[in-house]
Every structure is written in C-alpha cells, then in structure tokens.
Amino acid sequence: MPTDKRAKTETLVQGISASQGITYGQAFLYIQSDLEVPSYDIEPDKQAEEIVRFEQALLATRQQIQKIMAAVDKNLGSDEAQIFDAHLLVLEDQALISETIREFENTGKNIESCFNKISQRYIKAFAEIDDEYLRERATDIRDVAQRVLHNLLGHSSQSLSQLVDKRVVVANDISPSDAAGIDRSQALAIVTDSGSKTSHAVIVARSMKVPAVVGLRDLTRQIQSGDWLLVDGYEGAVVINPSQQTLFRYGQIQLQKKGHEQRLLEANRRPAVTLDGVAVTLRANIEKVDETSLVKEYFADGVGLFRTEFLYLGSSTIPTEEQQYQAYKSVAEALAPSSVVIRSLDIGGDKPMAGQAHLFPKEDNPFLGYRAIRFCLANPEIFKDQLRAVLRASAHGDIRLMYPMISGREELARANAVLAECKEELKSKKIPFNAELQVGTMIEIPSAATTADLLAKDCDFFSIGTNDLIQYLLAIDRVNDRIAHLYEPAHPAVIRTLNSVVTEAHKQKIKVSVCGEMAGDAVYAPLLLGLGVDELSMAPPLIPAVKYLIRSMKLSDARKLAADALQLTTAAEILALCEEFSRARVKSA
C-alpha cells in the first residue's frame, strides 16, 4: 500500500452522490483484488525457515477464521457461522499441506508459489466433479487459499463482517453480497472508487439510510484504514483529513439539511395528493424482510418492488421454499391490507451468489448474460421453490408477483407455464393459495418495451425498471463510473420509450408502475406522472421529498411538462425543463 502517497493535509475528492447524508469518521479500507503470487528460488540454508513461515501462515489463517466465525455468529446467527467449519477443515487437510511441502522440497521454490500451485490443482479438480456438495468444496478451498496466501504475502485479507466500531467503508468496489453482509449499525458511510448511482450496492446503502459516494476513482490509493474522512452524500464528495474549519462548515450544512428533512418528514404524514386533487400511489422498494418497518415509517402504500435476491445474497446457501414462504408471509402480514409486489429472483449480472460459484460461471458481459428470468428458467427447481413460496404466502395477504428481465412474449409464457405447474402441485396437495394472484412483468429490456402491446395482453400490470432499461437503451453499463455521465434518464429515447409503454399498457387497461431509481428522484417524478405512470415505487427514505413535490404541483401541469419534454431533442434540454419544474414548485410551496 503506498502509504507515502497518502494525504496528510485536507484533500477533497469529488465523486458521484449516491445516497444522501453527511458523516465523519475513520476509514475501514476494504480491498478485493486478485493476488499476484511471485515465484523465486529459496537458498538451501533458508528452507527450514520457509516451512516455519508456512506453518505460521496456516496458524494465523485459523485464528482469523475463528474471529470471523465469532463475528458472524453474533451478527447473523449460528447457522451462518457454521459455514466456516468447512474452511477450518480445509486448513487441516493433510493432503493439501503435505503435497505443498513435497512440491517445495522438489522444486526449492518459495512456499507461496508451491501452495498456490497445489491449491489451484485441488480447486480445479473439485470444480469439475459432477456433485454439488463436492463442487462447493472448491469454493471453500479457494477462499481459504486466498487467506493463506494473503498471510504469506503479508497482506491483510478482509471481510466486511469484520467491520466494527462504526467506520466509513472505503472500497474499490462493493459487490451486492458484500453489501448484504454489512452490519448497518457499524457502517457510517460507503464510498467506492468505482460504481454508479444505480449499482446494487448503492441501492442497498440508500435503503439502509447510509450516506454513499461512488466513482471516486483512486480514493483507496490515497488513504489507509484509520484515516479520518468527511463524507458528503449530498454533493458526492469526500474530504480526507478535514480541517476544523471544514468540519464546522459541514456541521452548519448538516444542521440546515436536517431542518429541511424534518420539514419533509412532517409533511410526509399527509396524503400524496396533487393541488388539483389527484391521489398518487407511492410505494416502497425493499430488499429485506425487516424493512417493512421502513415502509410504515415513511407511510408508503405497500411494496412495489421486493428484491428477493437479497434473501439469497446474504447467505451462501439457497433459501428453501419454507424459509421463503415464511419471509414473504411475514412481509404480507406486516403490511396488510396494503399489497406487496414480490419480484422473482433477479440474481446473476452484478449479483452472483457467494459460495455458489458453479451456478454462476464468470461471464465477460454479465449484464447481457445469465441473469434473472434466464437463470430461473434454466434452474427450474430453484425457480419453482420460489414460486411455490410466493403462492403459499399469497393466502395470507395481498401479494402480487412479477418477473424481472422479460425480453418478450415467449419468455413470459414460459415463466407463466412454470407458475401454472406450481399451482397444480399445490392444488393436488390441497395447500391454499390465491388462485387470482396478479402477475406482472418488469419492462427493463428494450425488446420488452417495443413489444409492450403484446406483453400487456398476457399480464396484469407492468413495472418499468428504468435502471436497466436506461442501461440497455443507451448501451451504458450501469456500474461503470467512466461512462456514468452518459447514463441519462432524460435522454429523448428514454422518454419516448416510457411514453409508448404507458400508452400500450393503458390500451389494455393495465396499470404501470416505475420502480427504478428515476421514480424516487424528485426531478423526474413529475415527468413520469405526466407521462401517465400510475404508481411510483422507491427506497422508503426517498418518499418524503417526492411526496412534498407531488403535494406542491398540479397533475395537469405535469402532463404539460411531459408533452413539452416529448417535443425536445436533447437530454440536457429535457433535464433543464424538469429541474425548472421542480425548483419552481418547491420554492413556492
């Protein structure tokens, strides 16, 4: 780590604002990188020392794993902690250890290169076995081998479950499964070198009400763990080693923002009705069962998007039908009589499951790959467990189902055929479910948008996932910070597409919701409503600002805004029009 380069004086690093809030605290540096293992000869008189070094690394690894086990046991429970038993067994594997020593004696090469060679051979052998249990051993060996190598090379290997003492998490990137494992009471803020506003880790930060800044390029190279950071999630900035003067200034800003947020929260108790008397449905996006408390706290009209993959990502085992049934039932019961839209598993892409490497092979283009409904249709047993769980839970509350990443009518029909099979299975066992369960499809692939007229005939509602729809329409990877400035929700192609999807849905008399991040952005919410979108669904903490604006505007004006936006030719013009609309209303309110 280039400690000599780190800033001792105050330094401002500008990134992209991803989740609002201001915080000040010490950094917890979290670096995930592929290890480079050097290979060199060991002098004959140093060979005994090399073996001792190996034994010490194995011992240090054992102690680290035991420490993590204790932390996981405390935060997530003993079932999760038991996963690490398998890791301890790898450390005791005599074949792996004695083969490494034999390799060392035969070649005279440094011990890390010998250990790397032998562990890679084991990983490959286990990964190729046609038995799920044995294949999982490959993942265990890989994890443990990385730890041993980190110890031999003198790096610290880390896990976010080691996060304690309220720190600012600073990472080059955070995978959704990393994010799912963060203890929210210990993360003051999340800041990353890469990423964008719609990366899934950021979406999680927003629901956790944790300030986040992304796209900070090389922040991880400028600081080290323990450095003091001020994170400004409003402006997307991080100040390294802030001076007293800067802290004072930000303290003032924080007070102002808190006052403003307090006013929004007070207004949030009132209904979302426009000045011309039109009631607007504002729903919540949730990732975890315990977020039902946020849904109530922010007075959301139930859940418009339950991202169920986070039940999978927070664990290294696939949740059973029964576990999922309990989870969905408890959400439905907690929020009754409001409805809950459960999205079937959208895993893969930037959301591979940890500990299930054999199900998620590495892909060159993960966002164009084996993800969501594609993964579910290729793994019918996993899909059916989830569908049966949703159906069974539908007997206990107003549950609706929707499929992610549908590309056209055929795929929707295939998903519905699997659902029909599940209904038959439950019927034959006399297990109750709602036979009239409403089933919708997300519109987030351009081919679905252009065939919305066909899809609308085969489902009960649409929910537009603008995060993905924009990524695919504009060919902008939603997690690539280098091109994040080109990710333009106001692009005429986006506005025209939204307009045509809403028109086609309404022709078939089905409702349209938007559940991408655009819905929770007070700049775009009026435009969406003006285009005819029926419902908006967003992270609960975003509801107050959107509701405040809705209560300050007329729907007739929003319709005019949309009509004007459809005449404009550039994203910049449309954005300016939307910003002006919001600014004028909020100022005069």
Ligand code: PEP
């Ligand atoms: C979307 O794509 O807009 C969406 C809501 O789904 P996700 O962000 O989970 O991909």
Ligand code: MG
């Ligand atoms: Mg999506």
